Amino acid sequence: MIYKTDYHIHTFYSDGKSAPEDYIVTAVAAGLKEIGFSDHLTLFRAREPWTMDVSELGKYLGHLKSLRNSCNEIKIKTGLEVDFFPGKEKELGEFLSPLKVDYLIGSVHYMGDSTVDLGPEFYEGKDYNKIFEAYFDIVIEAVSSELFDIIGHCDLIRLFGYETDINPEPLYRKLASSMRQHNVAFEINTNGRNRPLGDFFPDKKLLHVFCDENVPVCVNSDAHINSRTAQYFDEAYDLLRDTGFTEMAVFENRRRTMVPFRSEA
Template identity: 30%
Template sequence: MNIDYHTHHVRCGHAVGTLEEYVKRGIEIGLDQLGLSDHMPLLHVDPATYYPEMAMPMEELPRYVEEAFNLKAKYKGQIDVRVGLEGDYIEGCEEQIERIIRAYPWDYVIGSVHFLGTWDISDFRQTHEWEGRDRMAVYAQYYDAVRKACATGFYDYIGHIDVIKRFGFKPEGDVTPLEDAALEAVRANGLAIELNASGLRMPVAEMFPSRRMLSKALELGIPLTIGSDAHQPERLGQYLEEARELLKEVGFTQLATFEGRKRAMIDF
């Protein structure tokens, strides 16, 4: 079973390729299941005055869902399309997030933390925000948000759970307790996580999460899926062979899949 559950498309503003181009590319590379999972519209910052091209406009959300489900039907029998959303967890916006998630018949919703307040810690244009900050305090704030995301009940799995390391800004101290507390929150709330292979093309040059966190997740019995986090069709499936090999080395034998907000495990 060959799957890729994390992809982004032209509507989000910082990716290229239509949804159909991704579906056709998925067929070309032999994917059995393709997850469409574009970013939730921005809720807590004004798109007109914030950094440009961060997420799809709110008016595009219903069009995204309609097109994705049409493609799911159109290509049935050639590729199994799963319609998802990367639903940013933003503290203080829980009611708005819940309304979006409840409004559509998603196959799955990824819970990802990108924002600490108005700072998008995953945006290369905002790395200056690290200047003068206590890195351990930033990591603590980030993992606190991950734990809160787990407790909402909004999500099916947590995306790139240690993405805070993306640009290589790491504290001098031991972040293991913070990471493990986040994984414990995942387990306690019955969620899965993903192995997001895109970290290999980031400054940190390591998948999300690290091998150590993967081993801890296996120990805790946390289910896991995989995604390329592709932002262009030619990157669909990128590094997923390496991801599967890493999972096998760690000891995983199954991957989580999602349809209609229900999880099913498959051998890989």
């Protein structure tokens, strides 16, 4: 039995379509040992339709706490997917540190005031090589901020399938060694398969670098509807095993432990 978890789930508290309860039903049916919720939290920018209303944060955390206390079929974990903005580390840290959560996913959706994932318009008339490098630089800043436990879709900048002419290996190495140094995990994000990229995040070359550098991994669906919970997980675990990974990261109260893929737990 593989000890499977899915820590990247969006409910109706942000841009997900389903209630937490609906995801739990699907996760139990899929044989997951843990399900974790990670609705979008975006500070420092105007509220967008895809982000949580910050005034609802207490309600969100309370809702998950009551589910966690009443559910015996699966472990329920509480998280958030938080937007990282360079230069805002201190304010973000002050906001996040009192929160009672099991993990925080740090994601880079924004470059300046624009999001990189809502449409290809962002890329029009720009030098993709420069954007690619600049994106990784921001992700590396997010890692070294030590605000997060997991980095979400760490190469989201590949979303629309553009290819860089530069050799990405040095950037991949820099990112991986920073993640190891700052004790941050990455995720295989299977939702990339449903998006224009048509493949998981991260790129396979980057996956090999993470394995070489011994960076901890989670497998996450980034589901926005309960039917996509744990989607493509068998394939993702096969990929991890074929790459050389032997264990995965589990979080509780912002502490990480590693669980072997094959576990009796």
